[in-house]
Amino acid sequence: MTNAMTTMLRMPITNVFGQGDYSVTLHLGSEKSPVNLLLDTGSSTLVVKSTTYQAALDKKLTPSTAIQEVNYGVGGWNGPVIYTSINIHEHCHHSKHPQSIAKSPSMNLSDAPVALVHSAKQSKTFGAADGILGLAYHHLNKSFDFSNYFTEHNINPALSYPWPFSEEVSENLASFKKLMWKYPEHDVTPYFTLLEQQQLSANKFAFYSKRSAIHINADNTDNTPALELAKDPLNQGLLILGGGEEQTDLYQGEFQSIKVEHDVYYNVALKSVQVGKSKPITAEPLEPNKLKTYFTNAIIDTGAGGIVLTADIYQQVINYLIAYNGNFAKCLAPFKEMSAQLTGIDVGKLTLSEWPTLYFNFVGEAATATTSEKIVQLACTPQTYWQINTPNHNKACLRLLSQLPQWPNQSIIGLPLLNNYYVVFDRSAEKTGVVKFAQQR
DSSP states (O other): OOOTTOOOEEEEEEEEEETTEEEEEEEETTTTEEEEEEEETTOOOEEEETTTSOGGGOTTOBOOSEEEEEEOSSOEEEEEEEEEEEEEETTOTTOOOHHHHHHSOEEEEEEEEEEEEOOHHHHGGGTTSOEEEEOSOGGGOEEEEOHHHHHHTTOSSOSSSSOOOOHHHHSOHHHHHHHHTTSOEEEOOOHHHHHHHTTSSOSEEEEEOSOSSOOOOTTOOTTOOHHHHTTSGGGEEEEEETOOTTOTTSEEEEEEEEEOOEETTEEEOEEEEEETTSOOEEOOOOOGGGHHHHOSSEEEOTTOSSEEEOHHHHHHHHHHHHHHOTTHHHHHGGGGSGGGGGTOEEGGGOOGGGSOOEEEEEEOSOOOSSSOOOEEEEEEOHHHHEEESOSSTTEEEEOEEEOOTTSOSOEEEOHHHHTTEEEEEETTSTTTOEEEEEEEO
16 A cells, blocks of 8 residues: 555664664654664564663553563563554664654654563573564464453453563463463554554565674674674665665666565575576475465575575585585584584685575466466575674674474575565565565665
C-alpha cells in the first residue's frame, strides 16, 4: 500500500554493536530513549533490554496481559509485551540531541507493541546491541494471553508488566514455553507491518552492507569504543525504509529477483551451490516433516553473520575448495570449530585472489504455462566469505558455517552473500514478495 502520505527514510546502520550484525537506532517512549536494534529478517519481534530502555520512566507505556518468548538457536529470552511510542528518524544515528531529532524526517508510531527482556542474563543474546528489530512477517511474532494465569495465581495487577514471575519459573526457557502454550495464542503485528498498515511507509525496505564482521584497523585495540569503530566506513551501511530502486547511487545494472515462497521467514528455494566452475552441489528439498514449520530449504537472513549451509552442502563445499587448491586445507581446518571465530587465523596465510567465487542458484520467477522456471545465480566472493582484519587486525575468519545440530536441512543465507549486493525486500510484489539483488556501486 502506498500513497502521498508515505515517507522514505535512509537510515545509517552499523555492525559494531552486533558483532558483525547490523543495527539501527530507534527512539522509544515519552523519553525518546535511543536503542540500537539488530536488523533481522529472520525474526519478527521488536524486543529491547529492560536495562537499556527505562520503562519505569515512560509516561506513554501501557502494559498488557501478553507474554512473548523467542529462541534464536544461539540464545533466547522471554518477557512482557508493552505498548508505547516508537520513533525512527533520518540522519541521527546515535544522536541524543532533541533538536536534531525534531527536525529530521521521521516515522512515528503510537501504541506500538514492544517486548521487554526482563533478565540481564537473557539480554546477553543481543551482545552490545539493545535488542532486535524483527523484519519478517507476523507468523513469527506470537504472544500468549496470561489473563487466566494471573487470575488463577491471584497476581495483582493482572498484567505481564511489571514482570510477575520468579527467576525459577521464567529462566528455564524450555519449561516456560510449555507453560505459555497452555494459554491463548495470537500474533502481534510487527513494527514494519504497522508502518505499512498505517500508510507511513511503502511495503518495502532495502539493505546495503559491506561486511559480516567488525573491521579492526591497525589503530584499534580491545578497548576501542564501539562508537569509534562505527566511524570506519567498512563498519557502516544503510537501511532504506519504504524505498529501494530509487537509490541509484548504491547500485548498478539490473536487479535479479528471487521469489519469496512463503511469508513466514523470507523463505526462498535454493537449487544448488557451486564452487567456482565445479559441478553444482544440489540443495535437497526440505524434509517433509519440517515443511509445516520451515516451509523451504533456505531463508534470506540479515541477522545471520555467516552463511549457514546444511551439513551435507557445507562438507561438499569444503571438499571442493580443497580439491581446487590443496593448500586451502590448513586455512579451513580451524573453522570446523565455532570457537575459531573468536581467534581467526593469521591473514598472511590467505591469498584471496587464489580462492574461487561461490555461486548460489535460487528459484526466481514462478514457472507458468508458457515459461520455464527461472534460476537466479548470485555470487559470493572470497572477500566476503572470508573476513579480513577480524576479530583483530591482521586476522581472518571464514564465514561459512555448518547447520546447528537441532536445525532442519535449511540453509540460512546471511550477510556474506548479501554483502555483495544492494538488496531490496519488496513485500508488495506478487502474493508473498520478492527479494531483489543488484550489484553494489
